[in-house]
Amino acid sequence: MMKSVSNHRIFGFWTSTSLVIGNMIGTGIFFLPANLGAIGSISIIGWLVTAFGAMCLAFVFSRLSLVYPKSGGPYTHSRDVFGNFIGFQMGWGYWIMGWTSNAAVSFAFVSYLSLFFPVLAQNRIINFIASITVLWIATVVNCIGLRVGGRVQVITTFLKLSPLIIVPLVGLFFIDSSLYFPTHKPDVSPFQGISSAFALTLWAFIGLESATVPADRVQDPGRTISRATLFGTALVALVYLSTTIVLFGLIPANVLATSHAPFVDAAILIFGSWVGPLIGLCILISIYGGLNGWVLMQGQVPHSMAQEGLFPKIFAKESRDGTPVFGLIVSSIAASILMFLTLNKTMAEQVKMVVEVGSVMTIFAYLFSALSTYKLFNNSSKNKYAKLTLGLHIAILGGILYSLFAIYGADKQTLIYVGIGFLLGIPVYTWGQKDAQKALL
Secondary structure (H helix, E strand, O other): OOOOOOOOOOEOHHHHHHHHHHHHOOOHHHHHHHHHHOOOOOHHHHHHHHHHHHHHHHHHHHHHHHHOOOOOOHHHHHHHHHOHHHHHHHHHHHHHHHHHHHHHHHHHHHHHHOOOOOHHHHOHHHHHHHHHHHHHHHHHHHHHOHHHHHHHHHHHHHHHHHHHHHHHHHHHHHOOHHHHOOOOOOOOOHHHHHHHHHHHHHHHHOOOOHHHOOHHHEOOHHHHHHHHHHHHHHHHHHHHHHHHHHHHHHOOHHHHHOOOOHHHHHHHHHHOOOHHHHHHHHHHHHHHHHHHHHHHHHHHHHHHHHHOOOOOHHHHOOOOOOOOHHHHHHHHHHHHHHHHHOOOOOHHHHHHHHHHHHHHHHHHHHHHHHHHHHHHOOOOOOOHHHOOOHHHHHHHHHHHHHHHHHHHHOOHHHHHHHHHHHHHHHHHHHHHHHHHHHHHO
């Protein structure tokens, strides 16, 4: 017998913040510098541009949560302004991003676990079984209860942040400023270098809206979500930027570009070879923390949509402690099927294929959320947070430009898959509408 406990407020500021930080920081910070090394130190400016766009969106979501602290995340405001169908499509795309990313992250976790257990890299069947096991461990943890999943998220976020703060801080004393020059390749203009870095760093901020998704589980949701979103995004931006600055000051760009583990290489230069396995363990914790956070989210999104009549009503069911177990299990089943279908591909191919489509679908949700703010807010509102101030105008415009540039930068094949993904949601939307109509009879 399912029992609704939607009014249980179990997430405080630190749990909400850990969702934001944990869902943004996964594998990228440890390996993205290698891609940026091929561009040069000018990519640091790319980080700044991306961080500005991300902070604009964080400010928009922060204000929206103060005025409309609704559960469900980016889709809710799109629905209020553009109608049920657009709202559903934004939520549908966001949900797809969640479980497809979990498939990729599970593979990534086992890939780096193979550093300690080489057999995982030598046998694809064993690799697949291990990846499925990691995914379902995270699923079971969250099915036990959202409170447990939230605590795991706080712990893993703290553990992953520790080396990401210590290495850049200590590394500042080892920087060789001459390594920052030349800032880019001679055959590439500064603008091209910055644009390339922007395209690479863009995806590192997916998840900045995470605290808005389980709003009905958050204590004092307006203030808590607002502060968690701004603080979490700002801290992650600082971590990304400081880490990149230190790595470019420690390792020549051409060497950085060919490194398989740039963060580990930098840590070894600073502390010695003994730190390598420790950093490897931190990477595993970072990946698992991201997986745990997105598993939590993959159940919350369809649950919130089902409560609004935009998803089949069965997804609105909760366990005795308020956990959307059905949504969690269905999402992980979908991820497991995807993992099986991509079994014959390399880990890099698996990650690239399943993440890019979901990421672009999420960017659409960001775009429509930013656009909806113009309609939801006005200067005549009695709520001071709902006024279209100059700062909010700048944030909305910055968020819109950030989203449009991301969509424009996606390759044609990815955009085709995104279109197919949205079309596949129509039957589910129809199912949800029928359930909603039956409930009114």
